[in-house]
Amino acid sequence: MKRQVSAAVVGGSIGGLTTALLLDHVGFDVTVYERSSRELDGRGGGIVLQPEMLRWFKEISKQNPSKLSIRSSALRYLGPENSVTYEEPVQWRFSSWSTLYRALLADFRPDRYFLDHSVANVQQDLDCATLFFENGDSAAFDFVIFADGITSTGRQLVFPEAVPEYSGYVGWRGTVPENELSPESMKLMGDALGYAFVDDGHICMYPIPGPNGEITAGSRLMNYVYYQNVAHGAELDAMMTDIDGIRGIVSVPPGRVQEKYIREMKKHATETLPPATAELVTKTAQPYIQVIFDVRVARMVTGRIALLGDAAFVARPHAAAGSAKAADDAWALFDEFNESDADIATILSQWETHRLEVGNKLIDRVTLMGRRAQFEHNWVPADQELRFGLKGGLLQPQY
Numbered sequence: 001m002k003r004q005v006s007a008a009v010v011g012g013s014i015g016g017l018t019t020a021l022l023l024d025h026v027g028f029d030v031t032v033y034e035r036s037s038r039e040l041d042g043r044g045g046g047i048v049l050q051p052e053m054l055r056w057f058k059e060i061s062k063q064n065p066s067k068l069s070i071r072s073s074a075l076r077y078l079g080p081e082n083s084v085t086y087e088e089p090v091q092w093r094f095s096s097w098s099t100l101y102r103a104l105l106a107d108f109r110p111d112r113y114f115l116d117h118s119v120a121n122v123q124q125d126l127d128c129a130t131l132f133f134e135n136g137d138s139a140a141f142d143f144v145i146f147a148d149g150i151t152s153t154g155r156q157l158v159f160p161e162a163v164p165e166y167s168g169y170v171g172w173r174g175t176v177p178e179n180e181l182s183p184e185s186m187k188l189m190g191d192a193l194g195y196a197f198v199d200d201g202h203i204c205m206y207p208i209p210g211p212n213g214e215i216t217a218g219s220r221l222m223n224y225v226y227y228q229n230v231a232h233g234a235e236l237d238a239m240m241t242d243i244d245g246i247r248g249i250v251s252v253p254p255g256r257v258q259e260k261y262i263r264e265m266k267k268h269a270t271e272t273l274p275p276a277t278a279e280l281v282t283k284t285a286q287p288y289i290q291v292i293f294d295v296r297v298a299r300m301v302t303g304r305i306a307l308l309g310d311a312a313f314v315a316r317p318h319a320a321a322g323s324a325k326a327a328d329d330a331w332a333l334f335d336e337f338n339e340s341d342a343d344i345a346t347i348l349s350q351w352e353t354h355r356l357e358v359g360n361k362l363i364d365r366v367t368l369m370g371r372r373a374q375f376e377h378n379w380v381p382a383d384q385e386l387r388f389g390l391k392g393g394l395l396q397p398q399y
Contacts, residue, residue: 004029005344008131008141010119011148013040014047014097015309015326017104018056019147022334024109025060031139032108033117033131035148040101045173046208046223047100048388049093050324055331061107068103069093070207070215076192077381078274084188086381092193092388096208096221100323119153122305129304143304143344145333147326150295151250152311158302164293167316167367169201169374170239171292172226172265174254174284178207179218181283185276189222193388195381198272201228202373205280222280225317226269227292229374240291254286262287292316292370294363301352303345308333313359318369321362321390328390329355362390 005028009020012034024030034040047053049069057065071093077086105113121132122144129144146154155162178186188194194205205224209215230236240248242256269281281287295314300307309326336351369386372379379386 005142007031008033008129008139008144010131010144010146010154011152011311012036012105012113012115013147013149014053014100014104014323015149015311015330016145016147017101017108018053018327019145019308019330019333020112021056021060021104021108022330023145023337026334026337028337030112031141032113033119033133034113034115035118035153037116039105039115045097045175045225046206046221047095047097047323048206048320049095049100050321050327050388050390052324052328052331052390053100054093055327056107057103061103063103063107065093067215068099068209068213069095070209070220072191072193072206074192075381076188076194078188078194078196078277080274082184082188082274082276087192088382090193092206094193094206094208094223096213096223098211099209099213102213119148119157122154122157124302124304141304143306143348145306145308146311147308147330148311150310150314152307154305154307154311155295155297158305158307159297159299162295162297164291164295164314166232166236167292167294167370167374168232169227169229169292169370170236171290171317172228172281172287173224173290174281174287175208175221175223176280176283176285177210178220178222181222181279182276185279186222188276189280190217194277196274196277197373197377197379199377200272200374201226202379203227203273203277203281205277224277224280226265226281227374228265228268236291239289248289249291251290252288254288257287257289261289294367296360296363297356299352300355300359301348304348306333306348306352312355313363315359315362316366316370318366318373318386319362319390320388321366324390325358325362328358358391365392 075090079085118134128140130140203226208223308329
């Protein structure tokens with residue numbers, strides 16, 4: 001498509017920024033709207049840099065991805081008394097949400113990135129799609145991409161029938177400065193993607209850059225997700241209610257979790273996890289909780305409006321593929337616009353067909369991974385299908 005087109009991206013996080021950068025690279029007039037009143041720097045924990053996410057930095061950006069991430073050398077499973085129950089050489093790159101967000105934001109045009117713009121509604125006709133904001137403003141574009149995450153306003157407005165399906169477990173998340181952990185623990189965890197499995201859950205951990213993007217040993221963070229089974233209903237509602245009595249739908253953020261649940265979680269970690277991983281959990285200053293659920297959509301496109309990344313499919317984190325899927329969606333959209341001279345609605349429809357397949361396959365795979373890890377207890381470390389990756393773990397990423 002050769003003519004200039006106006007596009008809005010709703011959501012200024014990692015998926016939205018990747019999308020906006022690629023649409024801008026096509027030559028479109030792109031505007032990003034983020035609901036937060038300030039830049040998102042400082043949110044979230046670790047991110048596995050899948051090849052799909054690295055592609056922007058390897059092919060277009062002038063930034064060096066090696067300065068944004070940490071490379072692992074092994075996949076390592078820990079057992080009782082810190083025994084190594086499985087190990088093989090595996091290379092991954094790990095970053096942090098903050099580091100990656102800052103890098104993508106630095107590549108985008110600041111005059112086209114608008115904070116404090118919450119979408120209230122979206123409407124379209126044959127010629128354009130119009131966003132209506134809670135502050136009373138409105139803006140019309142040739143097309144609109146909602147990349148506004150797991151609580152997507154776009155999904156609620158356009159495909160309200162797509163609702164979360166609870167997995168049966170939550171994820172405790174946190175980070176600890178590696179210099180606060182014992183040398184013995186860091187020897188086991190500091191160079192690896194690590195796992196430990198217990199009767200009612202499992203933990204996944206890996207190193208990530210420090211608060212300001214530091215990647216040298218001693219200044220990094222250790223990041224983890226500690227999964228625990230929690231029954232749906234009163235038990236889950238109580239745990240997801242914060243210190244002010246507000247029930248979190250998706251998460252209870254750092255500093256807002258009721259202290260009694262933190263104490264119970266850390267006590268359980270001490271009693272069940274290998275000592276190194278228990279140390280990681282118990283030394284977390286402010287752990288937080290995420291509800292683990294899936295969302296499927298039957299459609300990602302209607303006319304000139306599309307959903308991308310977690311705004312469409314929300315997949316459990318077992319494949320570490322949420323950001324990778326958003327990036328892959330964005331690259332597929334980039335390719336469609338570069339290769340086709342069709343009208344916008346047709347191009348979006350063509351893009352949707354394969355993306356639905358990718359999203360559904362990812363949900364199928366992470367559901368299997370979660371079932372094996374949390375309930376069936378038949379996770380096999382050597383099984384390549386249980387590895388990180390958007391489209392399966394049969395091949396190691398090429399960095």
